[in-house]
Amino acid sequence: MTAHDPDDLEALRAKSDVLGLDALLSAEERAVRDRVRAFVDTEIRPYIAGWFDRGHFPAELAPAFGELGVLGMNLEGYGCPGRTAVEYGLAALELEAGDSGLRTFVSVQGSLAMGSIHRWGSEEQKQEWLPRMARGEVIGSFGLTEPTAGSDPSSMKTYAERDGDDWILTGEKRWIGLASIAQVTVVWAQTREGVRGFVVPTDSPGYEAVVLEPKGSMRASVQCELRFDGIRLPSSAVLPGAVGLRGPFSALNEARYGIVWGALGAARDSYEAALRYALARDQFDRPIAGFQLTQQKLVDMLLELQKGALLALHLGRMKDAGTLRPEQISLGKLNNVREAIAIAREARTILGGNGVLLEHSPIRHAANLESVRTYEGTDEVHTLILGQHITGMGAFR
Structure with missing residues (x-):
């Protein structure tokens, strides 16, 4: 053949x-x-x-x-x-x-x-x-995570205090995507009423964004530390419909759903890079795609890609039907990102030494996926969400 x-x-x-x-x-x-x-x-x-x-x-x-x-x-x-x-x-x-x-x-x-x-x-x-x-004319960011409040947003220290009809916003956020190039940031803060969201123009006096670098992952992206030094905001800056952590969690679930699919893209590109390389690369007088160990690697990658795609599509159909639940999103994010990392790493091995060059995508995808694995809920957080669902007992504290 x-x-x-x-x-x-x-x-x-x-x-x-x-x-x-x-x-x-x-x-x-x-x-x-x-x-x-x-x-x-x-x-x-x-x-x-x-x-x-x-x-x-x-x-x-x-x-x-x-x-x-x-x-x-x-x-x-x-x-x-x-x-x-x-x-x-x-x-x-x-x-x-x-x-x-x-x-x-x-x-x-x-x-x-x-x-x-x-x-x-x-x-x-x-x-x-x-x-x-x-239209992409304005770039936005989302300020939830803090230096000491990553997986536990309920412990955030950023605070907004009423001052007449205004609010005074003080605190810090960390690992905030796009914040240094954004024109507006949705910031979540503790108040006497509970956690509230604020729409904060980034040219507000007291707003400072510091780019976090150097990074070994997500290098074609921007993550920042934010500092709010007594920013004065009008009452119209408050998101009126959100009180408590339900507000930011609803947004996180939307982002987590996108990751279920997105991780498959990084995995598929890694697999395709490895497959094409294996078909073109000759060793021992034949393409390495013809060796059993290479075929096992490719087949193992393909198995997880096909299963992950079925999972993502099933969740997507449920979301369109209005029946998707948070624990189902956690299952998808946990599984597909974990498998995507394994695929990217395995794909890199097929490329041998050439696989560490950026002209080949698997090493870049593998590095990026370490960030994807961490943000919008770590493996551990999604494991405990699923654990609580199946046992009825919370294990976060």
Whole structure:
């Protein structure tokens, strides 16, 4: 039998879809996927190794993301695209096949910042911010995590105190995506009423964003430490619909759902890089794809990719039906990110020494996925969410 052509990527993808999962998608869902895939191929893939190497986030692409229709993708109204959860998931997968950092931009902008304003904001806040954010004219960030409050947001120390009709915001946040290039940040703070959300323009006096670097992961992205030195905010800055941790947790669940799909993109790209390399690389007078150990590695990767895709699609269908529960999202995030890391690492081994060069994607995906594994809930947090669900006993404290 003749070996498959390593340059015929579409044929390799068809062969790798052993379960025929493409047939489970509608024509419109495939069209959305293909449109985002083409964008990644032309606007991200040729440049991403250099961006990662230099630690550069291409903020200039924000309007192009808006035109593509992936910012606030599954939100309705206010200039948002209003696509389905499955369509958003497919877009997240294709974006992360380019790079986790670029998919993270879409998640922070759409699921976290825009999602919070859309769900909990006033009509005035929605009209002011959402249309411009959907177009990529305004970049948003989401301030929840703190230096001493990562997995336990209930212990946050950032505080907002009433002062007449205004609020005074003081505190720190850490690992806040996009904060140094954003025009607006949704900040969560303790108040006498409980945790509240605030829409904070980043040019407010007392707002400071410090980029966290150097990093070995998510280098084509921006993460910051935020400092709030007595920022004075009007009462109109408060998200009126959110009191307590329900507000930020609702946004986190939206972001976690996107990760279920996105991690598969990094894994698929790693697998495809390894498969194409194995078909083209000769050792001992034959392509290494013809050796049993290489085939075992490729098959093990494919098994988890196909299972992960079924899981993501099932969760997406439930989300569109309005039946998806938080513990189900935790199951998807825990499984798909964990398996994606294993796939990226195994793919790197097939590339041998060449696999540490950034011209090949698996080493970059493996590094990025360590961040994806940590944010929006660590493995341990999602394990305990599932543990509490199946036993009825909380084990967080």
